[in-house]
Amino acid sequence: MSKFAKMHGLGNDFVVIDGREGPVDISAPRARAIADRHTGIGCDQLILVGTSGKADVSMRIFNADGSEVEACGNATRCIPLFLGRDVTIETKAGLLDARLAGDGASVDMGAPRFEWDAIPLAYAMDTYSMPTSWEDLPAPAAVNVGNPHVIFFVDDLVSVETDRLGPLIEHDPLFPARINVNFAQILSDQHIRLIVWERGAGLTQACGTGACATAVAAIRQGLATGPVTVSLPGGDLEIDWRAGGHIQMTGPATFVFSGEADWERF
Known part of the structure; x- marks a missing residue:
């Protein structure tokens, strides 16, 4: 026992x-x-x-x-x-x-990684704004925060078919280790709304690494400044990161x- x-x-x-x-x-x-x-x-x-x-x-x-x-x-x-x-x-x-x-x-x-082979992706490409996407979604970013994430910043999160697009993207051959799929909407420079299709688990009430990856991608692209409140269906996480530093997650x-x-x- x-x-x-x-x-x-x-x-x-x-x-x-x-x-x-x-x-x-x-x-x-x-x-x-x-x-x-x-x-x-x-x-x-x-x-x-x-x-x-x-x-x-x-x-x-x-x-x-x-x-x-x-x-x-x-x-x-x-x-x-x-x-x-x-x-x-x-x-x-x-x-x-x-x-x-x-x-x-x-x-x-720890520190996020952005190299294509650290995500990992199947072949070399820019992870800041990937030159690819799925259906009507915008070009995503990719970040590894100990596990692999792809992040889509959308204008209206409610309109995204997360339960259909999540598994489609998770299993795409571009991601040899599969991928966690993050659908995010910027509410302000310090507030992000997020829904995560988690690799191997599906839609989840919250994903800590997804919140970290999304905040990092938003800060990296100038869409947000840390510390960032990331609101998931289950509640809020506080994520702080500065370029070159470690990610701090509190919740x-x-x-x-x-x-x-x-x-x-x-």
Whole structure:
């Protein structure tokens, strides 16, 4: 039996498993079974906290479809709340520093990357304003913030068919590792409205890395100045970034309930 907690960041929900006292074997089928909202516990992502030789703890992230991903901003904010203290976290995206702040946490998400092969894209192109698009969408930007994102700045977010265009773009051959798809509307130079089609999870109430990538792209293009409030369906995140620096993300995290489970039964 292993301890777990059900948590969420602005409605982006997680099953957080404590694997520090013993190994927990998470495969893609097992992650899908745990994430299933009808026959499992239910979540957008499964988070496995473990030991680390480089940081206070390690964190592995599995989407609801079973795929393992590099980063999840909302989950990262949950870890200091889960552990009850400030922590450094080893992830596939690198080392992250997460500190308790108010009703959530503030996280140093590291520096964004803009090189085409760091996104990654299938071939070289400008990521500031990509010379391509889909249907009536404007030319997007691409940013890697530990995981890959493409960002479309639109005039009217309500009119965008996010549930149809999201999976179409996620699986486009231009993105060999698939892509998180961000649809954003600039409300002011310090306020952005955002809807995210998350790779492997679909439309989500909130996406921390999506908020980071979108704010960075907006600041880079002169559409916004930091700090930026990013409003997602589940609530607001504060994102700050200066060119050449690290991204700072601040927002709430919520503990829902705790339990124990025998993961071999999933």
